Amino acid sequence: MTTVSAERLAAIFVEVADTLVDDFDLIEFLHMLTERATTLVGAAATGLVLADAHGRLEFMAASDENVKLLELFQLQYDQGPCLEAFASGQPVINVDLAGASGRWPRFAPRATAAGYQSVHAFPLRVRSQVIGAMNVFGDHRGGDFTDADVPLMQALTDVAAIGLLQERAISRGEMLTEQLQSALNSRIALEQAKGAVAQAAGISVDEAFLAIRAYAVGHHRKLTDLCYAIITERGTAERITSA
Amino acid sequence: MDDVRLAVRRLIAASVRPGTSTGMFLHQVCRTAAQALSASGAGISMMTTDGTRGVCAASDPVSERVEELQFVMGEGPCMDAFATRRPVLIADLGAGAVSRWPGYAPAALQDGVRAVFAFPLQIGAARLGILDVFRERAGPLSATELPMALHFADVTVEALIDRQSDAGTAADADSLAVDVGHGAQLFQAQGMVMIQLGGSITEASARIRAYAYAQDRRLDDVASDIVARRLRFDKDQP
Structure with missing residues (x-):
């Protein structure tokens, strides 16, 4: 990884500002953010988890949505960099996965087997509350975030929180819970939709995700609305197939 | 967190005998939820995807009336929670809620309800209805009550789904291992x-x-x- 370029970071903030208009899709927004974060620091993959009401971290979005990477997020409900960043409110940086099997006995070997060499995690904060984490995987040994990179990546993580709060002005404390629950449920609907399209088209769930996303872009539909339609409106899953 | 889940399951399992009707099951869930969440009452409305209401239940007559109110008025936290697929947590019906629900809020306040917490009974795109929790006093659900309320919604959804198949009676505390x-x-x-x-x-x-x-x-x-x-x-x- 290289030192974060200020120009590229500025470009991302402009894109974020453009996206955060009245009617945007949260999951799509988080996907965009994880993709940009990945290219910004030359990482292998970036993902985002949100805590549910029970403090359990649930996967929300990643730069590269495949089964292996999803597993690495699911593993982190009881150990791993996301859980540490979430619990401590502090970033976890430049951890060499090869040497981390004592720290995370289940997570580290699986992450190494998936081809990653280093890992970092940044807490996702809303005011004083930590609500999730952004996870960066590198394919360089040990990773090499410089001291200057850390606050920039944290700023990018904070942008994810802004997106989460944007859909409606958060005037009441309860609204954060409402919004989080809604986001978590949207993610479940996305998994259901992946399954439906995979079955209808005879493709893998990873391919189904790409097909759904392409259809949403091609037909100017919000990703989440499309996922609900795939499950509740007969024939929709089959249409994605022929798209 | 599994402790809360298990506790909620046990509360529901203890209150529901095998073979009870769905209406009676929902009634028991409402009573148990109201008690566990220090609420004055709770109500459940089963709803179809087009928003029409099916079976409903409540812990007590006042809650039943307030639950009913939303469908009479065609507005309320429950309707909003269903339409938006997200919880609607109103810690004080007197503060701003009147402009959001001009018909429902004054009528619910009249019945002594000061706070309403509406939780969708859903798993992703599967939507079954809404669990409403009512309180006579204003104030949010506490940090322990909120996860518990969400568990009540989850466990209720699972039990309702199981009732659709013949495996209905399996939805007791012992089935915990199945859904971890x-x-x-x-x-x-x-x-x-x-x-x-x-x-x-x-x-x-x-x-x-x-x-x-x-x-x-x-x-x-x-x-x-x-x-x-x-x-x-x-x-x-x-």
């Missing part, structure tokens, strides 16, 4: 089985759960077989 995990694969499997059956996502979910109970297997393992296409369900197969 709930990873992405389970939801993917629900989508796949939905297409295999040509039915709804709720039916698919019921069939997968019934199969796991019948085979005495973990839900996640069954889901994994479905996604790997080692297991499929057919319309005609029981």
